[in-house]
Amino acid sequence: MTAVSIIPPYFRAWDQTTGAPLAGGKVYTYDTGTSTLKTSWQDEGKAATNTNPVILDAAGKAKIHLDGVYRIVVHDSNDVLVWEADPVSSVSSDAELAAVNTALGDRATSLETLTSTRFPYVLADNEDPQTLDLSTYYSISTQTGLFYYDASDTTTAHDGVTVIVDSTGRRFKRALAEVNSFKAWQTAPPGSPQSGEAYLVKSVATGAWAGHEDDIAVYTARGLLFLSPRISARYDEAWGGHLLYDGSAWQRGIGKLPFSKYALGIVVQEELDTPAVAPTDGQMWLVGTAPTGAWAGKAANIAEWIDAHQEWEFLAPFEGAVIYDLDVTAGTAVGERRYTSGAWQAPASAPSIPNTSGYTFEGTFQTLSSSIPVSGSDTLTIPTGEWAIIDGFAEVVSVTGGTASLEVTVSGANLARDPTGAVSSNDARIAIYGRASGGDTVTIIAGNATGGETTNARGRLVLAKLTAVS
DSSP, rough: OOEEESSSSSSSOOOOTOOOOOTTOEEEEEETSOOBBOOBBSSTTTOSSSSSSSOOOOTEEEEEEEEEEEEEEEEEEEEOOOEEEEEEEEEOOOHHHHHHHHHHHHGGHHHHHHHHHOEEOOOOOOOGOOOOOOOTTTTETTTTTTEEEEETSSSSOOOSSSSOOTTTTEEEEEOOOOEEEEEEEESSSSOOOOOEEEEEEEESSOOGTTTTTOEEEEETEEEEEEOOSEEEEEETTTTEEEEEEEESSSSEOTTSTGGGGGGGGGGEOOEESSSSOOOOOTTTEEEEEEOOOGGGOOTOOOOEETTTOOOOOOOOTTTOEEEEEEOTTTTTTEEEEEEEEEEEEEEOOOOOOTTTTTTEEOSSSOOOOSSSOOTTTEEEOOTTTEEEEEEEEEEEEESEEEEEEEEEEEEEEEEEESSOOOOTTTTTEEEEEEEEEOEEEEEEEEEEEESOGGEEEEEEESSOOOOOOO
């Protein structure tokens, strides 16, 4: 005798609570009335035997062909019992089925009975379930998913979308569909949705979605369906990443982690208290100390604009975090800022060291403000109790003609200049470098080596790096 499929062309099983396919489920086949494993096959001709148990695929199905009478036991992927039936016949004709039932007597569970009690009634698109007697079925399969019989409900009206009522008054409730992705996360229904499209309903929902925040809205041939969320991840097609429902709210995360595209460094436009106007997708700001509006309560956070969701994403700071501040309004970048002691610190800068003539040198290219006459000079003195690292140069340029002259003298064992003597040229320059302690001096002496243009010679002391510590 050839092997006959339990339910051609596939055996299928569903989670009895959620209605989801029993992915990874296990189907054990035994001799009827025993715990002795009995072989089943993958094909009618018995060319390939099944494992025992048979492992169901992601759709909760497998090819299972029987030969004889069996005890069938179905477990989930964790080996928890889902249901069992005994005996189950492999007969392929009504006559054979009747003979088996007669032989087995009251213990018989015919293939017809098994199908009606354990497998759903498949509702055709042109069938009206309200005209059908489905009293022998516990579930209904439709284009949009599974409906399960709810024996406790005798009043809910038929809508064909969430509830199906048959001619006997039995009510079948819609099970959660396996919606793996949605078009967008938004508050308002789309203008022209297509059948099969799904949307995640965002707070505060409007129109037909009102009151369905966090639900998944599915447009089907039978109408609009709202699916309650469960702990799971869904792909947001508009955003390009996954959202995770943790049991209380949807959160961005899986696949496209917040700020992951800034792995090489976070760059903020500037620091603001008021949310930026007309931000573009991915732009980031440092939230100030007194934030307002959508940024209220997010002081010191990094705010990123998510265009697909039309909202701000916030990243809380942590000790030692570093960002780069462009300060676009000022037009000059603040530079690198580090979060320490509960605040974002501005870039460290060298403290200023005044010289004896009242000039202030702050570390980069500061120029004396007046011309230095013939044999004119100026001196930088490191204040007592401080020290400085000097790495720069002095120069003098003859403005209207002639040849300029320049000389630099230093005091202090760790200061040097190159060259050590006077230089005469139209662009005279002397390098200055070393470590200066309190009381050490750097003096520049500028003049005109050829005469006639002495009042136009200008000298300056340029410090590429200057650090002082008291």
